Amino acid sequence: MTPSVVQSVSIPPNTLPETRTATFGMGGLKAMLADVVVSQAFSGGFYVHLGHQPCEIGKGSLPASVVSFGGLNETQYLRRGYFEIDPFARRASRAFLPSRWILAELGKPDAEGLPFLRALEAYGAVAGVMVPIQDHAAGPAFVNFYGPQTVTECAAQDGRLMLAVCRLHVAARRIAPVSSSEVVLTVREIQILRLAAQGRTEPETAHLLALSRRGVQFHFARAMAKLDAPNKTAAVARAVSAGLIRI
Numbered sequence: 001m002t003p004s005v006v007q008s009v010s011i012p013p014n015t016l017p018e019t020r021t022a023t024f025g026m027g028g029l030k031a032m033l034a035d036v037v038v039s040q041a042f043s044g045g046f047y048v049h050l051g052h053q054p055c056e057i058g059k060g061s062l063p064a065s066v067v068s069f070g071g072l073n074e075t076q077y078l079r080r081g082y083f084e085i086d087p088f089a090r091r092a093s094r095a096f097l098p099s100r101w102i103l104a105e106l107g108k109p110d111a112e113g114l115p116f117l118r119a120l121e122a123y124g125a126v127a128g129v130m131v132p133i134q135d136h137a138a139g140p141a142f143v144n145f146y147g148p149q150t151v152t153e154c155a156a157q158d159g160r161l162m163l164a165v166c167r168l169h170v171a172a173r174r175i176a177p178v179s180s181s182e183v184v185l186t187v188r189e190i191q192i193l194r195l196a197a198q199g200r201t202e203p204e205t206a207h208l209l210a211l212s213r214r215g216v217q218f219h220f221a222r223a224m225a226k227l228d229a230p231n232k233t234a235a236v237a238r239a240v241s242a243g244l245i246r247i
Helices: 026-039 074-079 087-092 111-122 159-175 187-197 202-209 213-227 232-241
Strands: 044-049 065-069 099-102 127-133 141-147
Touching: 026 044, 026 065, 026 141, 026 159, 044 074, 044 159, 065 074, 087 111, 087 127, 087 141, 127 159, 141 159, 187 202, 187 213, 187 232, 202 213, 213 232
Parallel strands: none
Antiparallel strands: 044 065, 044 141, 099 127, 127 141
């Protein structure tokens, strides 16, 4: 990616939307995100609830939820595996303050994330700001705003922008509570997933639960099938995000 000539933009006063009190679903949440994106002259943005990831975000990782407005949509973000390589997701899992970014500068330290960054570039992203949310109960989340202009440091740290993002996260939690899940796991499956989340190996789990290693593998396989997870790491991540187990 080649550097682009960019302009700076500040957040105009009194333009951030208030929380909508009426009950609404994912469509309303998308509209709420759109209000913030449009009012701040960004071209797009996406909200990602990371949930409690059992390990470093990477292959097999899945977010608790994704909502987008603009060019890059939720289906692309998930099906193309962008979450697994999204440098913003990794940064948001530990960050407490918003951070500005310029697309041309991001691919240099992290070549793995280039496919995702090129997708942003294809939708006109030149620069933006990532606003993290640290939610102890439900796990971190973030909103990434992008557009054809850079964001000033003053604008990125504007409390009204952070408040709007927090409101969005609260609305998302109300629509899809982390504790809600249609998946029904057995006691043994929950025990095995919890131990896996703690980093226990199969032999250690078998010893602690008085099972054979084959028995551990059997219950883990059933849990993976119920959670529609491609591997053990994803199974643990989905169980944590759904509130089925806690770390």
